[in-house]
Amino acid sequence: MYFRYISATSHFHGDWLRLSKVILHLDMDAFFASVEQQANPKLKNKPLIVGSRTDRRRTVVAACSYEAKAFGIESGMSSQEAFRLCPQAIFVPCDSTKYIYTAQEISKMLKDFSPQIEMSSIDEFYLDITGCERIFGSPKALGRLIKQKIKERFGITGSIGIAPNKSMAKLASKEKKPDGLVIWAKKDLPGILKDMPIEKICGIGPKMTLYLQQMSIFSCGQLANTSIRLLAERFGKYGLWLKEIARGEDTDRVELSATPELPPKSVGHSYTLEKNIFNIEAIKAWIRLLCEMVATRLRNLLLEGSVVHLYLRGPNLQWWSRQKKFAESTLDGQSIYKRCLIIMDNLAQPRNPIRALGVTVSGLVPARSIYLFDEDKKRDSLLSAIDDINQRFGEWSIYPARLTSINSK
DNA sequence: TCTGGGGTCCTAGGACCC
DNA sequence: TCTGGGGTCCTAGGACCC
Numbered sequence: 001m002y003f004r005y006i007s008a009t010s011h012f013h014g015d016w017l018r019l020s021k022v023i024l025h026l027d028m029d030a031f032f033a034s035v036e037q038q039a040n041p042k043l044k045n046k047p048l049i050v051g052s053r054t055d056r057r058r059t060v061v062a063a064c065s066y067e068a069k070a071f072g073i074e075s076g077m078s079s080q081e082a083f084r085l086c087p088q089a090i091f092v093p094c095d096s097t098k099y100i101y102t103a104q105e106i107s108k109m110l111k112d113f114s115p116q117i118e119m120s121s122i123d124e125f126y127l128d129i130t131g132c133e134r135i136f137g138s139p140k141a142l143g144r145l146i147k148q149k150i151k152e153r154f155g156i157t158g159s160i161g162i163a164p165n166k167s168m169a170k171l172a173s174k175e176k177k178p179d180g181l182v183i184w185a186k187k188d189l190p191g192i193l194k195d196m197p198i199e200k201i202c203g204i205g206p207k208m209t210l211y212l213q214q215m216s217i218f219s220c221g222q223l224a225n226t227s228i229r230l231l232a233e234r235f236g237k238y239g240l241w242l243k244e245i246a247r248g249e250d251t252d253r254v255e256l257s258a259t260p261e262l263p264p265k266s267v268g269h270s271y272t273l274e275k276n277i278f279n280i281e282a283i284k285a286w287i288r289l290l291c292e293m294v295a296t297r298l299r300n301l302l303l304e305g306s307v308v309h310l311y312l313r314g315p316n317l318q319w320w321s322r323q324k325k326f327a328e329s330t331l332d333g334q335s336i337y338k339r340c341l342i343i344m345d346n347l348a349q350p351r352n353p354i355r356a357l358g359v360t361v362s363g364l365v366p367a368r369s370i371y372l373f374d375e376d377k378k379r380d381s382l383l384s385a386i387d388d389i390n391q392r393f394g395e396w397s398i399y400p401a402r403l404t405s406i407n408s409k
Numbered sequence: 410t411c412t413g414g415g416g417t418c419c420t421a422g423g424a425c426c427c
Numbered sequence: 428t429c430t431g432g433g434g435t436c437c438t439a440g441g442a443c444c445c
Contacts, residue, residue: 031445052413060413062445075445078411094414121416121445205443238419270414307437317412323438356413 020186022139023254024127025161025169026110026146029178031123032063034156035102036092047071047089049082054093056083058272062094066178099123102154109153113146118254126166128254143181164189165250170202189248194221201245211235212242220246263303268360269293276315276353283312283354285389288337290359292385295333298361304331304368305361308339313356323362331367333381 028034032050037043047068051059059079071086083089103122110117113136116128129142136142143160150158159180161172168189172182184192196219199209215234217223223246231239244250269290277283287310298304306329311321322343330336340359 052415057410058413060411062413076412078413080411096415123445203443207442236420264416265418266416268415272413319440321439325437358414360416 020164021128021130022132023163023166023169024114024129024139024143024146025163025166025173026125026127026158027161027170027173027177028106028123028156028158030063030065030069031103031156032094032099033065033068035099036095037065038155039098043090043092047073047086049073049079049089049091051079051091051093053272055274056091057274064089106150106154109149110146113142116254124170126169126254129162140181140183143183147179147181165248166252166254167202167245167250168248171196171200174200186248190221190224193224193246193248194219196220198223198246203241203245263301263364265364266309266360266362267294267297267301267303267305267364268309268358269297270311270356270358272313272356273354276355278350278353280350281392282389283350283357284341285385285392286357287340287359288333289385289389290357291337291340292333292382294359294361295331295336296382298331298364299367302367303364304329304366305364306330307361307363308336308343309358309360309362310340310343311358311360312350312354313358314350314352315355316352317355325363329363329365330361333385336361 033048036050037046037048043065045067046065047070048065049061049068050063052062053059056079061073061075061077061079061082063075064073064082068082068086068089071089073082073085073089079091099122103119107117107119107125110125110127114127114129114132118126120126129136129139132142133139136145139162143162147158147160150156157179159173159177159182161169161175161180161182161184163169163172163184164186168184172184173180175182198204198212198217198220199206201220204212211234212218212223215226217226223242226243226246228240228243231243233239235242271286271290273286277286306327307323307325309321309323311319313319324339324343326339330339336359
């Protein structure tokens with residue numbers, strides 16, 4: 001709390017004195033794939049696909065190596081499309097534990113360079129390096145040093161962008177991937193942004209790009225020249241943000257509080273079935289399993305939640321979703337499951353087969369210790385949920401990888 | 410047999426209270 | 428008898444990101 005106050009105060013003074021900040025954005029290159037290649041040298045220099053799930057079917061590319069990108073493979077692409085482009089690509093399932101560990105180690109290392117560090121996603125970091133010249137030399141020298149240290153220690157590369165604010169630093173870090181170092185001074189921003197396509201800005205997604213293009217706005221330069229009134233009328237608060245960003249301005253601070261230690265606001269699991277199912281009992285059994293998985297994570301995080309969110313996906317990929325707030329918060333799988341049944345109350349039989357399902361708990365608060373289960377009970381409820389499904393629908397008809405260790409006990 | 414899984418934030422509209 | 432408007436909570440759903 002104390003640090004946040006100091007940070008807010010110094011930011012205010014910075015604005016008042018019109019002092020320019022120096023923000024560094026580090027974006028790891030093909031992070032998941034690079035970590036896998038580092039862990040297993042046999043994968044090095046080969047087209048590698050890190051899949052979003054254990055089996056290749058119904059999977060999208062979570063990350064891919066630069067060797068795979070050379071074939072036109074991109075993250076987010078369906079695995080089938082990826083293998084069509086490069087049949088010899090190697091497939092590795094996503095191992096988030098490995099990536100989280102590496103990211104945390106990188107985060108620790110970055111603290112040597114600036115105490116003002118924000119981990120904005122698993123493979124991205126912002127550092128406020130204002131005033132660091134006295135210790136590390138120019139921003140360019142510091143950028144080089146950080147890249148070198150990461151390479152030495154982890155054997156992987158990252159791209160760095162340095163600019164007067166977060167949005168511009170992030171944009172700069174994407175300019176020369178992989179292993180890039182791009183530095184933008186405030187005075188150069190108008191020239192850089194003039195012809196920059198709007199969709200390159202983080203926060204302008206496909207829908208907004210389309211809306212803006214329909215207004216004949218294609219570049220940041222054009223967006224900057226659009227009247228603020230028009231943007232505010234059309235997009236509200238978001239319109240004001242658009243105008244700011246297009247001018248290379250961004251008042252967003254590097255948030256010290258946004259560290260990996262910060263508790264999440266929701267915890268959920270979803271699963272895409274190997275085959276679409278229609279049977280309501282099978283659907284319920286899957287929901288029960290997801291509830292147990294969510295409950296296990298809540299207990300590990302020492303959190304409990306009062307809002308239960310259930311969502312189902314049909315063959316047309318449309319989500320059906322309902323959420324409900326309950327008076328009591330819970331971290332018990334059975335209890336979350338009962339709440340799901342209440343939510344799906346009149347869903348006696350789905351009209352369409354189900355392709356995927358998900359359960360999320362939000363409205364999270366610290367768990368009251370009275371609820372904390374011992375390890376045996378936790379394992380028992382998970383096992384019984386799995387047994388239940390397998391008994392009804394065939395031995396090991398389901399077998400989520402995450403549960404392997406529990407099953408083998 | 411194209412299209413995962415983990416999240417966050419924002420808005421609109423209805424219910425309800427004063 | 429008819430009626431306003433602000434505030435808050437809740438839910439659905441959209442958009443975006445990695």
